[in-house]
Amino acid sequence: MGRDSNMAWFQKKSEAVPTPDASKPASTRAPNAMKVSALLGEETVLFPAEGQDKAAVLEALVSAVCRRAHISDFSPFLAKVLEREQGISTTLDTGLSLPHARMDSIDGILAGMAVLKKPLPDPKQRDLSIRVVFLFFSPNKKDAFGLHLQLLRGVSSLFQPALIDQLTAASGPAAALELVGKLEA
Amino acid sequence: MLTFISFWHAGAIVLCDLASTAWYIGGIVETAIGPAAPWFIAAVMIFAAPVLGLYVEGSSMFVRGGVYKVVREAMGSRLAKVSVSALMFDYVLTGAISSVSAGQYLAGLLNSALPRLHIHWSVDPKLFSVVFALAVVAYFWRQNIRGIEESSDKAVKIMSLVGVMAAVIFAWGAYTISVRGFHWPSFETRFTPESLGWLASGQWHKRIGVLGLVIAYGHAFLGMSGLETLAQVYREMEAPKLVNLKRAALLIFFAALLLTGSVCFLAEGLIPAAVRGQYTDNLLSGLAMSMAGPHWALLCLQAFVVLVGVLILSGAVNTSIMGSNGVLNRLAEDGIMPEALRHLHPRFGTTHRMIDLVVILQALTILLCRGDIYLLGEAYAFGLIWSFVFNAAAVLVLRFKDRSPRLWRFPLNLRAGGFDWPIGLGLLFLVLLSVGLVNFATKKVATVAGLAFTAFFFVLFTISERINRRAAARAGEAHQDKFNLRQADDLKILREEIDKPNRVLVAVRDPNNLYHLNKILETLDSETTDLVVFTSRIRTGLGLVDETVEMDHEETNLFTKVLAAAEKHGKTITPMLVVSNEPFYAITQAAQAVGASEVAFGVSAKLSTDAQLERLAMTWGSLQQDKKPVRFRIIGPHVEHAVDL
Numbered sequence: 001m002g003r004d005s006n007m008a009w010f011q012k013k014s015e016a017v018p019t020p021d022a023s024k025p026a027s028t029r030a031p032n033a034m035k036v037s038a039l040l041g042e043e044t045v046l047f048p049a050e051g052q053d054k055a056a057v058l059e060a061l062v063s064a065v066c067r068r069a070h071i072s073d074f075s076p077f078l079a080k081v082l083e084r085e086q087g088i089s090t091t092l093d094t095g096l097s098l099p100h101a102r103m104d105s106i107d108g109i110l111a112g113m114a115v116l117k118k119p120l121p122d123p124k125q126r127d128l129s130i131r132v133v134f135l136f137f138s139p140n141k142k143d144a145f146g147l148h149l150q151l152l153r154g155v156s157s158l159f160q161p162a163l164i165d166q167l168t169a170a171s172g173p174a175a176a177l178e179l180v181g182k183l184e185a
Numbered sequence: 186m187l188t189f190i191s192f193w194h195a196g197a198i199v200l201c202d203l204a205s206t207a208w209y210i211g212g213i214v215e216t217a218i219g220p221a222a223p224w225f226i227a228a229v230m231i232f233a234a235p236v237l238g239l240y241v242e243g244s245s246m247f248v249r250g251g252v253y254k255v256v257r258e259a260m261g262s263r264l265a266k267v268s269v270s271a272l273m274f275d276y277v278l279t280g281a282i283s284s285v286s287a288g289q290y291l292a293g294l295l296n297s298a299l300p301r302l303h304i305h306w307s308v309d310p311k312l313f314s315v316v317f318a319l320a321v322v323a324y325f326w327r328q329n330i331r332g333i334e335e336s337s338d339k340a341v342k343i344m345s346l347v348g349v350m351a352a353v354i355f356a357w358g359a360y361t362i363s364v365r366g367f368h369w370p371s372f373e374t375r376f377t378p379e380s381l382g383w384l385a386s387g388q389w390h391k392r393i394g395v396l397g398l399v400i401a402y403g404h405a406f407l408g409m410s411g412l413e414t415l416a417q418v419y420r421e422m423e424a425p426k427l428v429n430l431k432r433a434a435l436l437i438f439f440a441a442l443l444l445t446g447s448v449c450f451l452a453e454g455l456i457p458a459a460v461r462g463q464y465t466d467n468l469l470s471g472l473a474m475s476m477a478g479p480h481w482a483l484l485c486l487q488a489f490v491v492l493v494g495v496l497i498l499s500g501a502v503n504t505s506i507m508g509s510n511g512v513l514n515r516l517a518e519d520g521i522m523p524e525a526l527r528h529l530h531p532r533f534g535t536t537h538r539m540i541d542l543v544v545i546l547q548a549l550t551i552l553l554c555r556g557d558i559y560l561l562g563e564a565y566a567f568g569l570i571w572s573f574v575f576n577a578a579a580v581l582v583l584r585f586k587d588r589s590p591r592l593w594r595f596p597l598n599l600r601a602g603g604f605d606w607p608i609g610l611g612l613l614f615l616v617l618l619s620v621g622l623v624n625f626a627t628k629k630v631a632t633v634a635g636l637a638f639t640a641f642f643f644v645l646f647t648i649s650e651r652i653n654r655r656a657a658a659r660a661g662e663a664h665q666d667k668f669n670l671r672q673a674d675d676l677k678i679l680r681e682e683i684d685k686p687n688r689v690l691v692a693v694r695d696p697n698n699l700y701h702l703n704k705i706l707e708t709l710d711s712e713t714t715d716l717v718v719f720t721s722r723i724r725t726g727l728g729l730v731d732e733t734v735e736m737d738h739e740e741t742n743l744f745t746k747v748l749a750a751a752e753k754h755g756k757t758i759t760p761m762l763v764v765s766n767e768p769f770y771a772i773t774q775a776a777q778a779v780g781a782s783e784v785a786f787g788v789s790a791k792l793s794t795d796a797q798l799e800r801l802a803m804t805w806g807s808l809q810q811d812k813k814p815v816r817f818r819i820i821g822p823h824v825e826h827a828v829d830l
Contacts, residue, residue, distance in 0.1 A: 088792060088800050092807045093770070100799070145795070146828050149802040149817075153830050156806035 036111075036151075036158055037181035039136065044068050044112035045173035054123055054130065057114050058082065058099055061135045065112040077103065077137060091122040095131035096159040098152060102140035109151065111136035115167045115176055131164050158183065189423035189711070189755050190337050196436040197340035198418050198507060201500030202279055202411025203233075203437060204347060207445040208494045209286040210408050211452050212465040213562035217404040219375025223449040225405035230446045233409050235613050236573060237434040238595050240412065242610075243580045244419040245427050245592040251416040252572045252579075253515045259579035259586060262650075266521065268575035269512055270642035272413060273543075274635050275568030276509035279410055280547035281554060282561040283501035284321040286466070287494060288314025289558060293467040294491040297474070298484060310466065311556030318551045325503040326544040329510060330530055330537050337421075343493075343500045344440075350493040351444050354472070357486065358451045361477040370453040374401050379563070382627035396623070403624040407566040408445055412437070413573075414504050417511030423711065424755035427592050448472065466558045469494060506543055513539040520653040521646045563628055567635030570621045577614040581607060683759065683779050687714040690781040692772050694720055696743045699750055701787040701820035706754040717779050718747050719761045721771035736762065773804040781815065788821030798828060805830065 044064050048057050059078055066074035080101040084090070091097040112135050119129035134155050138148040163183055170176040190198075214222040243255045252272055257265035292310035299306055328339070374397055378385045381400065415434065422429050452472040456464060464471025473487040514536055517527045522539070530537040554561050580595070584607045597609025625632050689709070691702050702718065709716055720743060736744065744760050751758045765771035776784045789797055798817055805815065819826045 088796050090803070092803060094807055096807070098803055145798075149798055149828055150830055152799055152802040153806035153809075156803045157809055158806075160807075 035184055036134075036155055037177060037184050039109055039111035040113055040177055040180070041068055042173040042177060045176050046112070046114045047172065047176075048114055048116065050118045052120075054085075054097070054120055054133075055082070057116070057120070057133055058085070058135065061112045061114050061133060065110045065135065065137070068112075069106075069110050076105075077101070081135065081137075085124075089122070089124050089128075091125060091128050091130055092156055093128065094156075094159060094161050095119065095129055095164050096156060097122065097130040097133045098155060099133065099135045100148070100152065101137055102145075102148060103137045104140045106137060106139050109136055109138050109147075113176070113180075115170065117168055131168055132159055134159065189757055190418070190421050191423055192429035192433040192436065194337040194341055195415070195418045195422050195429070196433040196440070197344040198337055198504050199411055199414045199433070199437050200344050200347075200440050201340045201497055202283070202414060202504035202508075203409065203441045204344075204444045205283055205286075205494075205497040205501040206408050206410055207448050208290065208469055208498055209282065209466070209558055209562065210405070210445065211449040211468040213407070213559055214405045214449075215453070216465060216559055217377065217380035217562075218401040219373055220371045220453065221374045221401065222405065223370045223446075223453045224372060225401045226408050226449045227442075227446040228402065229405045229408040230442045232616075233412060233441060234438050235595070235609070236409060236412060236617075237415065237438055239573075239577055239580055239610070239613060240415050241427075241430055241434050241593055242591060242595045243576060244416045244430055246583070251512055251515055252413060252576045253512060253519075255416075255583070256575045256579040257519070259582040260575075262519075264575065266643050266646045266650075267639065268572055268579075269516065270639040270646065271568040271575075271635065272512060272572040273509060273568065273642050274638040275410065275413070275565070275572065276505045276512070276543065277546045277550055277638070278561060278565045278568070279505035279508075280322060280502045280543070281318065281550040282558065282565055283498040283505070284318030284547075285314045285551060285554065285556055285561060286558055287321060287498035288317030288556070289466040290470060290491045290494045290498075291317060293464075293470045294488060297470075297487060301484065314556040315551055318556075319548055321499045321502050322544055322547050322551065325499065325506055326540060328503060329506045329540050330535055331533050332535055340500055340503065343496045346493050347444065347497050348440075350489060351448075353486070353489065354448065354451070354469075357476050357478070358455065358472075361455060361475075364477045365455075367454045370450065376400065379629075380404060380627065382629040382632075384626050399619055399623045400627050403566075403570070403620045403627060406570055406620060406624065407562065408441075409573075410565065410569050411501065411504055411508075413569070413576075414508035414511075417508045420511070420752055422755055423757075426753075426755040429755070431593070467491075502547070505547070506540060509543040510536060510539050513543070516646065519650075520657060521650045522653075523649045524653060524656070560630065563630040564634045565631065566624065567628065567631035568639075570617065570624055571635075574614070574617045574621045577610065577617050581610045581614050584610065683715040683717070685713055685715045687783075688717065688779050688781045689714055689783045689785065690717045690719050690772070690776040690779060691785045692719050692721075693743060693747060693787070695787070695790075696739075696746045698787045698790075699746060700822055701785050701818075702747065703750055703754075704820050705785055706750060706756050706758075709754070709756050711757045715759065715779070716756065717759045717761050717775065717781070718744075718751075719763065719772060719775050720744075721768045722762060722764045723768055723771075724764060724766060767804075769800045769804045770808070773801065773808050776815070777805075777808060777810070780813070782813070783816045783818060785818040785820055788819060788824055794819050794824070794826055798826070802830060 044061075046060055046064060048060060058081060062074050062078045062081060066077055071077070080103060081099050084101045085099055090099050114133040114135075116131055116133070119131050122128040122130050136151060136155075138144055138151065158180070163179065166179050167176050170179060210226055211222060214226055218225065247254045247258070253265050253269040256268045289310050292308050292313040295313075296307045296310070376397075384400070415430075415437065419426070419430055422433070448469060452468050456468075456471045456475045460475075461471065469490045470487050473490045474483050476483055476486060513522055513526070516522045517536070517539070526538045526542065527536060528538050529535065588604075595607065595610045595613070597607075597612070598605040599608050600606075689705060691705050693699060693702055705716065720740065722740065740762060747758070747760060761775060763771045763775055765774075772784065784801070786797060788794065797819060801817055815830055817828045817830065
């Protein structure tokens with residue numbers, strides 16, 4: 001598996017996330033600043049055609065993410081993320097779906113995003129509509145779990161309805177990336 | 186919010202009753218046993234130390250303790266009901282005698298002061314004291330309906346004033362002694378036929394000398410009235426509970442000994458024999474007027490003594506209402522009180538019908554005694570001594586029945602044959618039993634009235650228990666506390682109650698899985714940290730809209746156990762129930778609304794720890810308005826995860 005700039009970012013960040021000191025209240029520790037846009041590339045931002053279900057969107061995303069990371073066989077990644085999808089919901093009220101999985105075979109974060117022009121009903125919660133899917137894989141290591149959670153929090157914090165509205169109106173991957181990057185700047 | 190009180194507050198509540206006897210015990214005991222009264226009163230006040238020790242051991246075993254709980258654990262429900270019925274008699278009489286005595290003091294002051302002001306008008310002490318007593322009882326009825334926190338603040342203020350008065354009396358008394366000298370009271374006991382009761386005909390006290398001592402001692406026993414309240418306020422005591430219980434016991438002992446013991450000696454030594462008779466019902470007024478100094482200064486001192494007396498005696502009424510409410514609540518928890526009496530006040534959340542019942546009985550007693558302090562004094566102490574006897578017997582029996590380690594043990598335990606024989610407890614029980622049996626024969630009014638009252642309450646409790654047991658068997662329910670719910674559409678309303686620098690939210694769901702709550706309570710500093718204990722009711726569709734503010738059976742059961750845990754640790758909590766369609770959103774919204782810097786969960790049987798944290802991180806980010814960091818903790822037996830975001 002290859003490395004790119006995202007991996008360097010991750011390793012640097014992971015060093016900055018020690019095990020919490022239980023003697024100190026959370027308010028004395030600053031949260032990590034997280035650049036979600038740095039995890040994405042144009043080739044991992046998809047605008048799937050209408051009529052696809054969530055499983056198809058996930059398969060396309062996993063494929064794109066693995067291709068970018070030079071991983072030839074994406075099936076274990078897809079299987080893991082679909083297995084996770086069977087558990088507690090990854091879709092939020094904002095219209096963001098955040099499929100994720102922790103993989104033994106990677107050392108950094110792999111991420112991709114799908115923007116759905118037409119909302120997709122969430123298969124587990126039919127009253128929720130998915131408008132953006134942000135998928136990521138993180139290393140299945142004990143000391144990386146904090147970062148995994150920070151990314152979940154950071155992405156769900158970033159993708160508020162206003163950004164999602166703008167993304168669904170974006171012309172393509174480059175414009176979508178620019179919108180995310182601009183909001184984070 | 187469930188709050189707790191300091192040992193100062195707890196001590197002040199108990200002392201309001203225990204120390205208030207100083208205002209009337211001297212006159213009553215002297216009438217009963219003669220000039221040796223101060224010696225026996227002092228002996229009783231010293232004996233309060235081991236009795237307090239008995240209550241420390243008993244209370245440390247059961248947070249919601251008191252004589253009922255301890256006796257029931259040791260000797261069964263029937264004897265527990267007898268003991269608590271007797272104790273109720275003591276509480277009812279405490280309210281009556283204290284408020285009537287306050288009225289007597291005030292009447293005495295008016296009758297002394299009015300002629301000096303050229304107002305030739307006097308009040309009938311008995312009629313005045315009855316009217317005044319009813320007013321005091323009505324006032325504290327209202328205070329107790331509003332809750333313990335408010336009334337314990339008043340108790341502390343009253344005791345502070347008592348401290349000032351004691352200092353003035355002792356200093357003035359020392360000056361008077363230096364001017365006029367002092368005669369120690371004689372050891373002579375002078376019984377009346379009334380004070381010997383059924384033993385008068387046989388002159389048994391003359392045949393058996395030690396019996397006379399026990400009779401005299403029994404008459405002075407009312408000096409310890411109010412001490413049982415220590416067990417009732419233990420539930421409300423803040424952490425560290427046992428340390429604060431011991432501190433409160435020491436405070437109570439020394440304050441009561443110093444005040445009640447000393448003023449009786451001063452009164453006996455300084456009030457001239459010629460005028461002593463006119464101060465039988467207001468002995469401390471007599472002491473004030475017998476000091477050395479100009480008449481106007483003595484009148485001022487009397488006014489001060491009366492003012493403080495009125496306050497502390499009124500405080501004793503408060504203590505008796507509070508203590509009896511505590512006792513009745515223990516009974517209610519065991520399904521012995523009628524269900525209707527457990528109803529909570531819609532605004533203040535207090536068991537107002539139980540308070541109503543006690544206050545009505547006190548008012549009836551005040552009306553029936555017609556302001557006769559000696560009659561009340563004669564009837565008094567029946568419930569007190571028998572609740573002590575039962576309690577001592579129960580703690581003693583529990584030493585044999587339950588050999589698990591105690592947080593604190595009454596001293597004098599002899600190790601033999603692999604068992605610590607409770608010699609100290611055994612001796613204490615024998616002394617209490619002797620006094621109880623002798624009082625039974627000598628205090629006719631107490632025995633007849635006490636037995637009738639005890640029988641009445643025993644029958645009431647037994648019938649209620651049977652009715653409740655049948656109802657519980659039909660519903661298959663265990664004990665549940667009663668809760669008042671305040672409804673709010675916006676969780677931010679909590680900010681009004683939560684003002685400490687740190688806020689922790691603990692999510693609970695399963696009443697049998699409160700390990701994480703207990704772990705948090707163990708280390709929680711209630712001075713600096715607000716703890717919100719949260720549960721959510723998950724509803725969807727119309728069920729979400731039509732929710733009413735009533736807890737269901739499972740929620741009540743859950744919060745009953747949450748409150749028990751908080752009481753055990755003596756830590757303040759704010760319970761919260763949120764109706765939502767998604768539990769993680771509910772937790773997140775609640776935690777963010779209160780500004781929590783830490784959110785704790787138990788280990789879920791359904792979800793993995795990772796899945797819980799992942800879902801929470803997502804909802805947290807989705808709803809977060811600021812960048813304030815938070816710590817998530819998942820705590821279980823042998824498991825603890827903490828993640829900072």
